[in-house]
Amino acid sequence: MFNIEIDGRNVQAGDGETILAVCKREGIKIPTLCFIEGLTPSGACRMCIVEVEGFPGLIPSCSYPVKEGMKIKTSTPKILNARRTIVELLLSDHPDDCLYCLRNGQCELQKLARDMDVKRLSYSKVKTKRPSDVSSPSIVRNPEKCILCGKCVRVCEEIQGVSAIDFIGRGCKAFVGTAFDSGLNVSTCINCGQCILVCPTGALTERSYVDEVAATLADPDKFVVVQHAPAVSVTLAEEFGVKPGKDVDGQMVAALRRLGFKRVFDTSFTADLTIMEEGSELVHRIKTGGKLPMITSCSPGWIKFVEQFYPDLLENVSTCKSPQQMLGALIKSFFAKREGLDPSKIVSVSVMPCTAKKFECQRPEMAVDYVPDVDYVLTTRELAQLFRRYGLELGAMTPDTADTPFGERTSAGKIFGATGGVMEAAVRSAYFLLTGQEYPEEKIPAVRGLKGHKEVKLKIGDLEVGAAVVSGLGNARKLLDEIRAGRKDIHFIEVMTCPGGCINGGGQPIGADTEAIKARLQALYQIDRDDSVRVSHKNESVTRLYKEFLGEPLGKVSHHLLHTHYKKREIKV
Ligand code: SF4
Ligand code: SF4
Ligand code: SF4
Ligand code: FES
Structure with missing residues (x-):
């Protein structure tokens, strides 16, 4: 020093x-x-x-x-003048429509203009006109609000290893776009939304389905149900000014019910179900000499990534649908039948920390007999917007619990929201499936924490299992290249698209720094510490579902509803 x-x-x-x-x-x-x-x-x-x-x-x-x-x-005055000039120059080529902008109140440019006391523009310019790109089911790009900071380009390339967007042109003609300046929907974009999290302005936003969901809630002819992902309850409160790390699960459920959802289900239930299916698939692959390493399939950005860049490894990817899609499929089959409902009258909404889930629910693989498993996906941010629109004060809600038959969860399902969570939950249950005994450890420290690449060797019965956990697809790339090059000591890989996992998903509250992400992570592990049932195979509602409907893990009904296959996706560059 x-x-x-x-x-x-x-x-x-x-x-x-x-x-x-x-x-x-x-x-x-x-x-x-x-x-x-x-x-x-x-x-x-x-x-x-x-x-x-x-x-x-x-x-x-x-x-x-x-x-x-x-x-x-x-x-000094010289510094402050220079900073104000930079802001004024940016504003001279920027639309003046803050009132109608999604980022109003959370925009760094707007805040800087206020902090720098910019009260009028000293520079005037004919503002550049560029059309918005609304082609993607997940992301909307408005180039007129882009200040060319380059953060999205760098995150896409350096964190995600995708490079779907880059600078095009030079000088005052420069803009950020995709290869051949085509729509994001036909680019290599994996819909992760990490670019939204770093964008200082409203140039990048999620594709909002708030209006559609509000309209369907007002339709008396529809039976509207909702599911919420494990990572949403530990971040939602931030949208209402609460400091990161507070779990508001019960209050969120109460507010969802007030909005008019007929049933509120917990996606952590199908996270537990995923463990039963995926754990059984792993055990089956190990016992029968199947394709290893097996790689998790619950993160839809990762699925598009592997389809585009590593199609030779598609056989390694678990055939399990994501927990969102599993629950969607069960709602329109088992639940509809049980309640005597016409599946076409059910509107299935999910609240996710993730923009890629919007893309996932529209994939043709995610429909059973042409009926989509999930109809609309809202991000955590959009849910907060919906609550605000209807004047619902989250903090004033009396906590409530999710509905049967998909409301019970274990904390193993809940920790899916953090990097390493799927691995930890899977190991707890795979150990039981292979040995008939509970996993002896309280936790698996080596797979916890925000590091982008973690590995551990686990002893399960007679087997030594090599496990790896990666988050951020740039980290996944490095590991996959090793697997391609012949690395054989890894049997199971958890991949999360977003760095840190769903707690840092592209649909989560904007402006979280590392400390905030850590607080979100701790909130999930606190739930795990406090819960009495911490292994997916002890979720009694899951056991009942197998008894009454699915039969057994990897059985015929499961295969029809809960599993799928992916294929190589052609890319332009
Ligand atoms: S991006 Fe920021 S400055 Fe631009 S219109 Fe939106 S809120 Fe206003
Ligand atoms: S959503 Fe993800 S993949 Fe698409 S442009 Fe943004 S960072 Fe890149
Ligand atoms: S992060 Fe936003 S403002 Fe910066 S270059 Fe990308 S789109 Fe433009
Ligand atoms: S040059 Fe330092 S923040 Fe942009």
Whole structure:
């Protein structure tokens, strides 16, 4: 450590730290637009400029390392003027329609304009016109609101390893688009929504189905049911200003019922069911010399990724549908029959942390006899919007519980919401399926935590099982390349599209930093600690479902409703 001076104060700093990082630690907020924690700074926006004694111009603090004895100023008139000019120039080519913008109130450009006291524009320009891309079932791109910070491009390439979007053109003609400037729907985009989370403006948003769901709730001829994913209850409260890490499961269920949903189901129920099916599939593959490693299939962004980039590994992917789709299929078959309902009158809505689930529910594989398993997917953000529209105060709700027959869950199903959760839940039950005994450990620390790539060797009976957990598809790429190259010591891989898993899904509340993601993770594991039933094979409603309807895991009915196959997807580039 050594001394530097910031705004006249002596401050300790370390080798390799940037000026921005030291300022943050010292409680000095320097505005940024293009900086992404954990990635190499691009220096594109210049919002983070500071003055350093001895340097002729203003320098970007996000990319400049501190040096011993450095004297830094962070808010001189020269700096503030330069920052205001940057904001004014951005606004000079930006639509003035904040009132109608999804990001109104959560937009970094809007906030900067307020912080910089921009009250009128000193620059005027004919605003660039570009059509919005509404071709994707998951993501809407509005290039007119794009400030060319490049964050989406970098996340798509460096975190997700997809590179569906890039800069096209140069200078004032530059814009962000797909290969051949075609619609996102025909690009390699895997619909993950990670670009939405980093976009500072309303240029990237989810495709909203709030109006459609509201309309269907008002239709007396429809029987509208809803399911909610494991990771939603630990993030929803953030949309209402509560600090990250609070579980509002019961209040969310109560509010969903107030909205008019006839039944509220918990997707964690089919997470437990997935474990029974997927665990049995893994055991079957191991015992019969089937294709290994087996790779999980519950994350739809990952499924499109493997179809496009690793079709040779499709046989390794579990045939299980995702928990969302399993529950959708059961609602329109078992539940409809049990309640004497015409499946065509049921509208099945799901609330997910994920934008890719919107794409998934429209896939042809996700319909049984041409009836889609799930009709509409709302993200956590859209659910909050729906609650606000109907004036429902989440905090004022008396907690309620989800409905039978798909309301019971174990905490193994709940931890699906975090990276490593599926693996941990699967190991707990696979151990039981193979040995007839409960897994002896309280938890499997090696698969927990936010690291993007984790591995562990597990002893299950006589077997030594190699398990790997990856989140963020850039991390998946590295592991898959090793598998392609002949690596043989891994038998089971959990892949989550989003870094950290569904708690950091593309449909989750905007603006979460690493600390917030950790708090969400801890909330899930707290639920696991507090629960009395922590293994999927002890979910009594799942057992009953097998007895009354499905028969057995991997049986004929399961295969028809709960399993599917994927095939190679051609890509343009
Ligand atoms: S992106 Fe931000 S500044 Fe632009 S219209 Fe939306 S809220 Fe306003
Ligand atoms: S949704 Fe995901 S894959 Fe698609 S452009 Fe955004 S980051 Fe890339
Ligand atoms: S779409 Fe958003 S994240 Fe991407 S370059 Fe434009 S403003 Fe930045
Ligand atoms: S945040 Fe430093 S240059 Fe953009």
